[in-house]
Amino acid sequence: QKEVEQNSGPLSVPEGAIASLNCTYSDRGSQSFFWYRQYSGKSPELIMFIYSNGDKEDGRFTAQLNKASQYVSLLIRDSQPSDSATYLCAVRGTGNQFYFGTGTSLTVIP
Amino acid sequence: ETGVTQSPTHLIKTRGQQVTLRCSSQSGHNTVSWYQQALGQGPQFIFQYYREEENGRGNFPPRFSGLQFPNYSSELNVNALELDDSALYLCASSFLGSGELFFGEGSRLTVL
Numbered sequence: 001q002k003e004v005e006q007n008s009g010p011l012s013v014p015e016g017a018i019a020s021l022n023c024t025y026s027d028r029g030s031q032s033f034f035w036y037r038q039y040s041g042k043s044p045e046l047i048m049f050i051y052s053n054g055d056k057e058d059g060r061f062t063a064q065l066n067k068a069s070q071y072v073s074l075l076i077r078d079s080q081p082s083d084s085a086t087y088l089c090a091v092r093g094t095g096n097q098f099y100f101g102t103g104t105s106l107t108v109i110p
Numbered sequence: 111e112t113g114v115t116q117s118p119t120h121l122i123k124t125r126g127q128q129v130t131l132r133c134s135s136q137s138g139h140n141t142v143s144w145y146q147q148a149l150g151q152g153p154q155f156i157f158q159y160y161r162e163e164e165n166g167r168g169n170f171p172p173r174f175s176g177l178q179f180p181n182y183s184s185e186l187n188v189n190a191l192e193l194d195d196s197a198l199y200l201c202a203s204s205f206l207g208s209g210e211l212f213f214g215e216g217s218r219l220t221v222l
Binding site for chain 2: 004008032034036042043044045046049088090092096097098099100101102103
């Protein structure tokens, strides 16, 4: 079983819509959760982090965490073509390592 | 721009050869970690260095080794290259304990 699982997509949404990206993790003891964005041919960049159950909002982005269900999600409101990228869910494990999912490819259609 | 630089950006090696990849951390960061990203996959943790000591390692064989220097720059060495080592190698710098990794643009290695 992989430590972090994501639907690889591709996910397509029209411009202005809400994009919903989901992630599950296997280690119930995990405490820190991250969303990274990776444009094609580029390196990942951090968008959001969340440590507590519930929602965390930052501009058009909302991260949601449910530790009981071992589930993390990222909502992107008012999606823009510039949001088209691969979104990587990452969970911090023991031993200072981060476990990344395979990523969900998002395309926002103008 | 993250301030993390990697070299070389692209390189081609043949099976059995050795390779050294280099990384210069963002100023002020004391931790560097290395990740391998195969095509269509997420980054896989190789190891992390803090104060010139390895303080975390993923599921990679010993032929993957590293160094961190006093100026926090780092090297990743891979011996006896295999075809499956073909990937993008990402260096990330951070503060120890921080959840934010600042990635360089990566070194794309092709093993023929």
